[in-house]
Amino acid sequence: MESGSLALPEAGLLRMQAEWLAPARAQLLRQVGVGRRREVLDLGTGYGAVVPELVRRSRGPVVALDRVFHALARGEDFRGAERVAGDAVTLPFASASFDLVFSHLTLLWVAPLTPAIDEVARVLRVGGALVALEPDYGGMIEYPSEVATRDLWVKGLARAGADPYIGRKLPGLLARAGFEVRVSLFDTLFEPSVTRFAFLHDLPLLGEERAELERVEGAAGARGPWAEVAHLPFMLVTAVKREGE
Numbered sequence: 001m002e003s004g005s006l007a008l009p010e011a012g013l014l015r016m017q018a019e020w021l022a023p024a025r026a027q028l029l030r031q032v033g034v035g036r037r038r039e040v041l042d043l044g045t046g047y048g049a050v051v052p053e054l055v056r057r058s059r060g061p062v063v064a065l066d067r068v069f070h071a072l073a074r075g076e077d078f079r080g081a082e083r084v085a086g087d088a089v090t091l092p093f094a095s096a097s098f099d100l101v102f103s104h105l106t107l108l109w110v111a112p113l114t115p116a117i118d119e120v121a122r123v124l125r126v127g128g129a130l131v132a133l134e135p136d137y138g139g140m141i142e143y144p145s146e147v148a149t150r151d152l153w154v155k156g157l158a159r160a161g162a163d164p165y166i167g168r169k170l171p172g173l174l175a176r177a178g179f180e181v182r183v184s185l186f187d188t189l190f191e192p193s194v195t196r197f198a199f200l201h202d203l204p205l206l207g208e209e210r211a212e213l214e215r216v217e218g219a220a221g222a223r224g225p226w227a228e229v230a231h232l233p234f235m236l237v238t239a240v241k242r243e244g245e
């Protein structure tokens with residue numbers, strides 16, 4: 001798989017992640033008053049897993065942007081949204097044209113990130129908000145150690161061009177860009193399933209790392225209910241653009 005397309009996992013996997021994060025997303029969108037927000041940008045929309053929710057909950061219109069054109073073309077349900085092919089680092093929009101920018105599992109793939117954050121600040125109106133849900137692979141909690149994959153994720157993601165530590169870095173980056181930042185953590189643990197290894201297979205692992213993944217997969221899932229824990233922390237961030245930024 002070429003490295004640019006690694007940022008876009010299979011649509012079913014994205015749908016599953018969007019389902020897991022639904023309560024956190026609802027809480028953040030409520031926090032920024034989504035029901036009164038007008039122009040909304042879904043930054044790095046992929047196949048548009050969250051677009052129907054943004055269309056339903058905001059006053060719209062919703063713009064779904066991604067740099068991968070075929071995701072926009074093949075996505076499942078973009079009804080009520082305008083699709084735009086573009087890059088987060090140079091957004092093809094006028095300044096102060098959005099009330100809400102939403103971003104879900106995308107900022108870890110955006111490089112360089114600082115200019116992209118400046119772009120989000122530019123396209124938001126004063127009082128406009130960024131809602132971002134991003135993981136921190138360096139903070140994974142896994143038990144027992146025989147089924148731990150954190151180091152494989154960190155190395156594979158970094159090699160693929162993603163930042164596995166985006167979660168812990170994002171609040172500071174946004175504060176430095178002048179946003180008023182609030183952060184919480186996703187608090188629900190799901191019983192681990194072997195589907196957690198699916199995307200890891202697509203990452204560029206070295207020979208011994210791939211062998212380690214196969215060993216872990218062979219050992220996982222055999223111990224009974226809740227005998228294993230695999231938790232990927234998510235930073236849940238709202239960042240409001242202040243006057244004069």
Ligand SMILES: C[S@@+](CC[C@H](N)C(=O)[O-])C[C@H]1O[C@@H](n2cnc3c(N)ncnc32)[C@H](O)[C@@H]1O
Pocket residue numbers: 007008009014015018043044045046047048049050065066067068071086087088089103104105106109110111
């Ligand atoms: C893991 S997917 C998440 C997609 C979607 N937000 C979701 O939750 O289903 C990351 C998406 O970010 C997009 N992306 C990465 N870097 C980008 C950039 N610089 N500009 C626009 N989109 C980008 C990828 O093409 C991919 O669709």
